[in-house]
Amino acid sequence: MYPESLKNLIESLKLFPGIGEKTAERMAFSVMDMDDEKIEFISNSLSEINHKIKRCSICNSLTEHDVCEICSNKLRDNSVLCVVEDPKNVILFEKLAIFNGVYHVLNGLISPLEGINPEDIELNKLIDRVKNGNFLEIILAFKPSIEGETTSLYIKKILCDLNITITKIASGVPMGADMEYIDAITLERALFDRKNIE
Amino acid sequence: MYPESLKNLIESLKLFPGIGEKTAERMAFSVMDMDDEKIEFISNSLSEINHKIKRCSICNSLTEHDVCEICSNKLRDNSVLCVVEDPKNVILFEKLAIFNGVYHVLNGLISPLEGINPEDIELNKLIDRVKNGNFLEIILAFKPSIEGETTSLYIKKILCDLNITITKIASGVPMGADMEYIDAITLERALFDRKNIE
Numbered sequence A, B: 001m002y003p004e005s006l007k008n009l010i011e012s013l014k015l016f017p018g019i020g021e022k023t024a025e026r027m028a029f030s031v032m033d034m035d036d037e038k039i040e041f042i043s044n045s046l047s048e049i050n051h052k053i054k055r056c057s058i059c060n061s062l063t064e065h066d067v068c069e070i071c072s073n074k075l076r077d078n079s080v081l082c083v084v085e086d087p088k089n090v091i092l093f094e095k096l097a098i099f100n101g102v103y104h105v106l107n108g109l110i111s112p113l114e115g116i117n118p119e120d121i122e123l124n125k126l127i128d129r130v131k132n133g134n135f136l137e138i139i140l141a142f143k144p145s146i147e148g149e150t151t152s153l154y155i156k157k158i159l160c161d162l163n164i165t166i167t168k169i170a171s172g173v174p175m176g177a178d179m180e181y182i183d184a185i186t187l188e189r190a191l192f193d194r195k196n197i198e
Helices: A004-013 A021-033 A036-052 A087-096 A123-132 A146-159 A184-192 B004-013 B021-032 B036-052 B087-096 B123-132 B146-159 B184-192
Strands: A080-084 A102-105 A137-140 A165-168 B080-084 B102-105 B137-140 B165-168
Touching: A004 A021, A004 B036, A021 B036, A036 B004, A036 B021, A036 B036, A080 A087, A080 A123, A087 A102, A102 A123, A123 A146, A137 A146, A146 A165, B004 B021, B080 B087, B080 B123, B087 B102, B102 B123, B123 B146, B137 B146, B146 B165
Parallel strands: A080 A102, A080 A137, A137 A165, B080 B102, B080 B137, B137 B165
Antiparallel strands: none
16 A cells, blocks of 8 residues: 555554554654655664664763763762663663762663573672772662562672662652552552651 | 763654654664664665655655556546545545545645645646546545635636536544534534435
């Protein structure tokens, strides 16, 4: 029904997550109204991304260089290390602009159910970095889930002999949330982790 | 915050309609998980679309050849012509597989308010085709709007001297719609265009 090249374009756009037939069609038709310069911009950006982007040799975060901007920034506090699951999380924290320490990106979280073991997420790289570094605090910033908890406990167990404070980000009722919409587990955790009012 | 090439990719994906910052970020990150073959497929499909796709020399529809598949199909009924506003509409009708005539695609609709005149939508090409063809019926399939009505009336006026039936698709209450959600103009039109029950 569609000319071959239009069909190809629609099929190729459906490779993106969350893009179905209708959206892909709309996107494909919009391409036919774009000038060559714009199309080239999209097409080139796509082609070069995986050649240019690599993982930082220190923290595993995304970078175009051997060492990422954060690791090579002399002004960052090298005594606090924030461990995250995914490079996207680094960007989330950086957007907040409230953390001046450095990061370490794991390759996911330990999940015995899915057969993801400590070696699959390159935990050794983190352990070596901590043992050879001068960190005073390690902040574990994983999502509150069985995988997040398992990974936190595992890291805590290995690093507990070193004289380093190991913390994890608070979980509980999110700011601005209506109490009646909070799920039972979150509420239970919020009650259990209650704090003195200062 | 993002490496340059990732920032470029996100910006470029935002050129698609309906793709905002968040979706573009999600799409860009998904690209980094794709293998080179898939990325190349998307990138090539994009680059080649505007070089390969052109307008059919007879009906203005999209094709990779000089004459589109429908116009060159000997089995189509060349006595019924369906006039539409946009190449997308041809595909809508073809998906239904209930029309075996041929199409003519205009370059939009006449809109005095937006300064779009008959010559801007290449109406002459349609008029010439009808005058030189052997059509028995011209079906005008425009959306029910001021622009659609204006264009229909204009075409009707020019072609009324020829011995050709000129019809337009019915407008009224859509199938399955709840009466209370129908807008006043549609309801008025549906009442005005009422039919005998046969």
